Amino acid sequence: MKISLTGWALCLGLVLPFVCESMQAQDTKFDRAQTGLAPITVAAAADENLLPATADASHNSIRQSVSVWNRFGNFYLADWKGLAGAPAEPAPRRALDAPLDSPPFPSSDWGYGGSTAIGLPDSNVYPTMSALKQEKNRVRLYGWVDASVNASTSSDTNYPLTYGFIPNRPVMNQAVLILERQPDTVQRSHFDWGFHLSGFFGADYRYTIAKGYGSSQLLEDNHQYGFDPLWESVDLYFPVKEGLIVRFGRFPSVPGIETQLAPGNYTISHSLVFSAAPSTETGAVATLKLTPQWMVQLGISAGHDVAPWTEDRKPSAIACLDYSTRTNHDNLYLCASGINDGRYAYDNVQHFDLTWNHRFNAKWNTLTEMWGMYERDVPNVAHNVADPLPPETGANGAFCAAGQRSCLAPEYAAMNYLNYEVNSKLFVGLRSDFLNDKKGQRTGIAGKYTENTLYATKTFGTTVMLRPELRFDHSWDRPGYNGGKARNQLFFGVDLIYKF
16 A cells, blocks of 8 residues: 555654554545544643652643653653642633533533534643643644554445444554644633644545545545545634634534544444535634524535535535523534535535434433435436446445436434443443435445444543444345445444544
């Protein structure tokens, strides 16, 4: 396999040359998939047993370490020993009470896309920033590495299971480096701004890549590993109502529970719902928080997963409405995304999405997502028409009725997470998922699919996450797994996320 210079540089920069050297070439069947990120949330305080005798048991003791690498190491040792000290005064918060604990959950608040969280402070401290003695700098450099291994009853491919589609081998899923500045949205007195720049390397690039952003590495060469400039955007904050964010650039798609970025997810693999949904937008979206309970979003993009300079671009509308109860125990998020004429083009699905999040009590919570999508005039690939239209590379055709050169390709799906917090470092859960890909336009094989996944996440300090899962998939109408050879698939996987 060919690995780009950019990919090698990123791997070396993350001190993982041994991972890069172990990568093996493998061509795999093309498949598609879809915000949010839960970064490290607490500054580590150091233990006097880990640091020089002159250092005190505070965050300053890490700063006093001799070298960058010494400060790096001391941060992790303190973090893993559970000596992460809460600040003397909690950071100010201008939002409803957080419904969840983070850790162990990826985030303490219900998520939404297209914007920095409005009314929440950016109080995170990252190992890299601590090592550089830049904890209070509002420009943050951080990232993570995510590697996994799985055992599956499939031998060719685990698809349509995604973010774990390569069966029975170790995989480097994501090596991500982020440089960002978040606007101060707690205050309501003045304008502020922020930006987000990210480099994304690994096997998971095939689920985030957009046509026109180095997409030849997938669409033409089908590389197992690749690089994607996943998220490059600017945020402008205006003190209007409870806060207004205008984001423009390339950013993850707005709706949905799951995210493209590993630390923001509950599991290694992604739901069938997420796997069939778009990944990114290039455009602008405005997020206005009207009250602590109500929020509206309006935007325009070039279309799902396409750059504005490609022939597939189409002006596409984004519109969302978000509501939370006063207790914040319930949240509803309704979105229409990528809305245009709906005619066949690269990933040009018309996407209508609803999520409902609910907290039962301090231990139990549930997250539910339902969506419907469709695309018009999709070329017929069922081999039942004399003069078929050729589908676009990377954009599946549909299995239409005999004699039709093209047809409407609809699909709908529903998914539920049920989570239980065992303690502050461990949660377990069950995900159940249903997808009806009526014409096979999202998966390549028409029919109904279900999956059920048992999963757990164990955190070590705030910097390491271990996530095992056991998943069973079934295709109801015809063999849809292992390249169309099997109806059933049993998958066990585990990944390790290391944040820096």
